[in-house]
Amino acid sequence: MTSTKEIKAEILAIGDELLYGQIMDTNSHWISKELDKIGVRVVRRSTVGDSRESIMAAFAEAESRADIILMTGGLGPTSDDLTKPLLAEYFNCEIALVPEALEAVRSFFEKRGRELTPLNVLQAHLPTKCQYIPNELGTAPGMWFEENGKVWMSMPGVPHEMKKLMSEHVIPKIKEIFPLPTIYHKVIKTVGIGESWLADLIKDWEKNLPSHIKLAYLPSLGHVKLRLTAFGEKIEELQSEVEMKIGEVKPLIDKYIYGYNNETLEEAIGILLKRSNKKVALAESCSGGYISHLITSVPGSSEYFQGSLIPYHNHFKNILLDVENDTLKEFGAVSEETVIQMSENIRKKFEADFGLASSGIAGPAGGWAEKPVGTVWIACAMEGKTITKKLQLTQDRMLNIQLTGVAALNLLRLSILGKTE
């Protein structure tokens, strides 16, 4: 374990539009994640409006608590935007034209065939104590201050501009200036098992983790992510320790792991299908196109996605998908018998290796005692067999659609892997 002093950061979002709830501040969350990755501890996040008093107070409070102060917003050229003049006041310096910044703004407008206005010229005037950080994606530059061993960075509130400034300037500068612990993260992505069951399966392994490797459970709709974070000196050592620990836990939960780090379930399925040169087609009823949308969100999905049919009524399940009328009458649209025919027939119609089908009562209306809202059948047909699963979900229509999507994709994943027992 390293003995480096903890480096503290505060994140400040500036703008009335945030406090009034007109715009959601996603910047502070993103910055938190990036700082966490390099071992900087965020101790406070604040949002203040466009008022001199609030902003000056927030500057002083942040300085009293943190080594690094990162600000977003309040940098527009209009008079409501106060960040720049208040930074000059706080650091007791003038605002002057930075020729390099003027050149950047001019070239920004030239490329877009627009003329420079006097307001835009103002954006090239910066506090004399700051270092000018060019913003290639917009007209408000970044401003970097170093004073009394603390660093400050002011960035525009437009997310993609802020992200580029953070990744290319702020993070590298912070790493250079502050002695940070070496940290290695890896996320194991699981599906098809709840957090407490997962915790139960790996509790002995978790208990034996060394104290410099931390485990976090990050649950989201139908998924649980396990994040391993190792702290130490040498990145190669941490990486091999984490990989060893993953090697130990993998056999315990192998069936549930679909990927690592940022990989999504639909991307993981795409890789499996491409690798085995197999194709998939879907017959969606209650999920109404959602699963097809997930699959086709992945670049290159046309290599393995053949197509889908969404027959939203019994009549079309019969005439377009050849589900037998007797089956629909006897067992109903929401039944194992119906999803089996749907999955097998869609597989043939689209000349696919896998046929995935859903039928259920998404709600909020339409349920009855025997088949309440949230009852869903899913099936996956493949060469020689068809597997099915019944889900008993919630009262919420959108949640039912999303949970059906996760369960169906997982059924497909297990079918491709031949792990359907």
Added chain:
Amino acid sequence: MTSTKEIKAEILAIGDELLYGQIMDTNSHWISKELDKIGVRVVRRSTVGDSRESIMAAFAEAESRADIILMTGGLGPTSDDLTKPLLAEYFNCEIALVPEALEAVRSFFEKRGRELTPLNVLQAHLPTKCQYIPNELGTAPGMWFEENGKVWMSMPGVPHEMKKLMSEHVIPKIKEIFPLPTIYHKVIKTVGIGESWLADLIKDWEKNLPSHIKLAYLPSLGHVKLRLTAFGEKIEELQSEVEMKIGEVKPLIDKYIYGYNNETLEEAIGILLKRSNKKVALAESCSGGYISHLITSVPGSSEYFQGSLIPYHNHFKNILLDVENDTLKEFGAVSEETVIQMSENIRKKFEADFGLASSGIAGPAGGWAEKPVGTVWIACAMEGKTITKKLQLTQDRMLNIQLTGVAALNLLRLSILGKTE
């Protein structure tokens, strides 16, 4: 204009998982919007971690700035969760069992067939100075404090639990206790026109708005919302003034208005289809099921949605949707000729009044000079005619899918209304 003193609020989110970027705080944004609607001014939002020092400091700072302090998070039964003991410390009182709260927790678990654990019993122990506010959706109760003319409310961080407590208890209590200005909001929802063009069409109307009616432009993907906010004394007067102003602006932008307040484009289309007793079916290629998903997200959509086909390859466009092979060869899948056949054939296949179709290059790969990534054709077929539209979108796959969805739904809306000139 009312002369009521401005009532100030501060929102405090508590939890290490927020500062580390593991969970995104969407609560503070939602609370901001709700307070803005009733004329309470949010002056600060803060996020602090699970540390005694930070939380106590945040309490004192919030008290110095605001009349209303709303907190979320830090209410779990485990020892990391500090909000409750620190509130007791801050208000200098004991924590004691509240029998009514115990009964609520017991019944919560009983309904779910689970047993009460000692940790759960702890959740029914509350600071003696607080008023117990039942949380029907979870086990951590709300706690309401009134002291020195200020009110405090602590709520769980789980969004749907917090929202119910806010809507049913906090907002009504705040309205009762504080003299708030009378405010009337109405949002006009538009589609198919950019913010600056819209602003240009209504600039004279905007200039003539009285000073107590404010206009805000709220743009989002393919949509622009216009929010009118009137301040005054009598709600009926404000309402009729705003309606009058909307009556004036409506003729200028009628074609672009699809609804008001929270209505979505897909809901508006559902209402139009139900009212005219018409049905729709879709043939989606580049949008891959996304438009069907939007339509079927609306409760009751089975009344007017017949179904969809997603033929992702030319072969299936031909064999399953009868698009002529000659058309596909001569003009390509991404062409006006192809989407016309797709929309007309899907309309017949699903016995629908409207047939909506998309075909394009979503990207990131697959474009060429003549048809770069982002080239999309959409069509809507109806009795006697078929209308088409070419879109030139972006380099981003997901953005292209979403923008195709908005444009196609708008084409359908205009077709139902007979406004396709």
